[in-house]
Amino acid sequence: MNLWVRITGWLAFVLAAGYMLVPLFGMTEFSLKARRGVYSLDAYARVIGDTEFQATFGYSVTLALATIVLGVLIVVPTAFWVRLKMPWARPFVEFLTLLPLVIPAIVLVFGYIRLYNTSSFLPLTGSAAGTNLLLALGYTVLALPYMYRAIDTGLRTIDVPTLTEAAQSLGAGWVTILWRIVLPNVMVAVLSGAFLTFAIVIGEYTLAALLDRPAFGPYLQRIGTNKPYEPFALSVISFAITWACMGLIQLATRLSKHTKAQR
Amino acid sequence: MSFLTIEHLEKSFGTNRVVQNFNLTIEKGEFVSLLGPSGCGKTTVLRMVAGFETPSTGRIVIGGKDVVNLRPNQRNIGMVFQAYALFPNLTVADNIGFGLKVAGRPRAERTARVAEMLKLIGLPDLGDRFPFQLSGGQQQRVALARALAPSPQVLLLDEPLSALDAKVRVSLRNEIRAIQKKLGITTIFVTHDQEEALSMSDRVVVMHGGRAEQVGTPFEVYNRPATKFVANFVGMLNTLEADVIDPATGRVRIGGTETSLRRALPAGRVTLAARPEMIALGVQPGRDTILEGKITSVDFLGSVIRIRARVDGSELAFDTFNSTDAPPPAPGSDVRLSLLASDLLLLQDP
The missing domain is CATH 2.40.50.100 (RNA polymerase II/Efflux pump adaptor protein, barrel-sandwich hybrid domain)
Structure with a gap:
């Protein structure tokens, strides 16, 4: 590689990194200026001490976990079946799973409200539990592109038909095959999808706000309009959560014993 | 009465008839090879016996019972695949014990059987390894042990030696034959390699165009080929x-x-x-x-x-x-x- 190519490469890297990191640095620096003249963690302390923060964050974490479980229950068998028995249907399924990227969340939520309002055949919005379920289902749809792609990529790394047939010849039924063979072998992919889902759900605003649920996204927005330093502290916390999720994906990949040979 | 009987077996994929009026009887403990070029239907026959393909017509009777309508996991048939098909997330011991666990056998019985199988394949100390830590030959031995552990009534081998290098292939084929003789298990072996088929089998079925062109001992097939195809395909002519x-x-x-x-x-x-x-x-x-x-x-x-x-x-x-x-x-x-x-x-x- 000649010197000019190396210099250009590094220059591009520094510019891109600067583009990403300078605003983050500015935001973090500002969030530490709650006390005049010195850097402090006062804004963080106030945010974390806020009972509403704890309540909304706890709510969103619970919903994220429910979304992950729903997503895994829907996507793993679907992707497995498409790969095993219906490879011709793959483009259609991929198209379906990509729809949430094309259809805005606001369209989705208005559709939900219209379909599941109190005078509909399934009045989910008529109760808190029903609305929570609706929100979890909505989040599952929003996370579908990430969850499906992650799991489908994971399935691509193993010989699904042969492993399935091997398990069947040893007496295993579909549930055993999915639970004991397929899921453990795509666990890293499932975790990747799960952490991405978690990151999406934690900061999601539109569905939660329009369904009027006490989630972290609307809380972020509310704080942003009323206080000077706390919104920046919250943004830093949100970034930290997202990065922690990314780090956990990497960690899961590294710690996965049986996939070492494939890397 | 034969232990395994295949009668008038046919299989079509759309308009393509890949197996045509295939008939075969196999005695208990016999080692029979299906030999033929790619696309002759040998693997399709094997997969129909295993239950992975449903015959268009015909019967497959094992031990007096028609198994055509049974699912693969209900047939008690062991199978070894060309690509090993070991479960990557399980250790060697867990792979071998998988069928026993699915069958709900007690842990003590499983442990003893796994140890017995590991000894049988000559890898008694490798139970804790993962498949990726084994060579191709070792992986295929483990796949054989896994297929044999639940004591299946029939063993199916789908080109198990094709992915191995020449030297390992020869030694493993001798091992497979020795183990098969020791256990007396009825075995169907699919291969396109005439040397493997002739050296390992009690009988060879030479297949061509979805049909069995000749069924006979290796000596008969080689020295008295029934058709032009058999004469050309088996040995040099x-x-x-x-x-x-x-x-x-x-x-x-x-x-x-x-x-x-x-x-x-x-x-x-x-x-x-x-x-x-x-x-x-x-x-x-x-x-x-x-x-x-x-x-x-x-x-x-x-x-x-x-x-x-x-x-x-x-x-x-x-x-x-x-x-x-x-x-x-x-x-x-x-x-x-x-x-x-x-x-x-x-x-x-x-």
Whole structure:
């Protein structure tokens, strides 16, 4: 590689990194200026001490976990079946799973409200539990592109038909095959999808706000309009959560014993 | 009554009939190979026995029970795949014990059986390894142990040696045969490698175009091929065009040489065949037919030298043993070849 190519490469890297990191640095620096003249963690302390923060964050974490479980229950068998028995249907399924990227969340939520309002055949919005379920289902749809792609990529790394047939010849039924063979072998992919889902759900605003649920996204927005330093502290916390999720994906990949040979 | 009976088995994918009127009976403890080129339907037959494909028509009876409508996990059939198909997330011991665990056998019984299987395949200390930590040969041994652990009534081997290098392939095929004999398990082995099929099997089924062209012992299939295809596919074959002079006595003219096969032949022009080992260099005592030709090539293969000679428009290949005292003839030189006419095979279409 000649010197000019190396210099250009590094220059591009520094510019891109600067583009990403300078605003983050500015935001973090500002969030530490709650006390005049010195850097402090006062804004963080106030945010974390806020009972509403704890309540909304706890709510969103619970919903994220429910979304992950729903997503895994829907996507793993679907992707497995498409790969095993219906490879011709793959483009259609991929198209379906990509729809949430094309259809805005606001369209989705208005559709939900219209379909599941109190005078509909399934009045989910008529109760808190029903609305929570609706929100979890909505989040599952929003996370579908990430969850499906992650799991489908994971399935691509193993010989699904042969492993399935091997398990069947040893007496295993579909549930055993999915639970004991397929899921453990795509666990890293499932975790990747799960952490991405978690990151999406934690900061999601539109569905939660329009369904009027006490989630972290609307809380972020509310704080942003009323206080000077706390919104920046919250943004830093949100970034930290997202990065922690990314780090956990990497960690899961590294710690996965049986996939070492494939890397 | 046979232990495994396949009757009038057919399989079509759309308009493509990949298996046609396939019939086979296998005795308990027998090792039968399905031999044929790619696309001949041998794997489809195996997969129908395993339950991974549903026959279009026909019956598969194992131990007196028709299994066609049973799911693969209800058939108690062990299978070894070409690509090993070990579960990557499980250790060797867990792989071997998988079938027993699915069957709900107690832990103590599982542990003992896994240890027994590991010993059987000669890997008693590798139970804690993961599949990726094993060589190809070791992985296939583990796959064999896994298939055998639940004591299946039939063992199916789908080209289990194809992915291995030549040396491992030879040693593993001997091991597989030894284990099969020791356990006395009824086995169907699919291969396109005639050497594997001939060396391992009690009987060989030569398949072509979805049909069984010949079923017989390796000796029968090699020495008395039933069809032109079998003769060409199994072993190396030299063909000679001959004119029948006297059909009753089998007198024929091959090029400028007249000889007698001493058996009845159809009138007209026939295709005769000779295995390389039937042809000898020079005039040899006890051989009644002498052919004259010209050497076209000499290939030194170590202990054996393969010589090709052109005789009356046909090219004949034959082998001689390497000898430091007698160097092989040079290409282009004239030679006389001798053979016993009664050994010649008559090639016929089915």
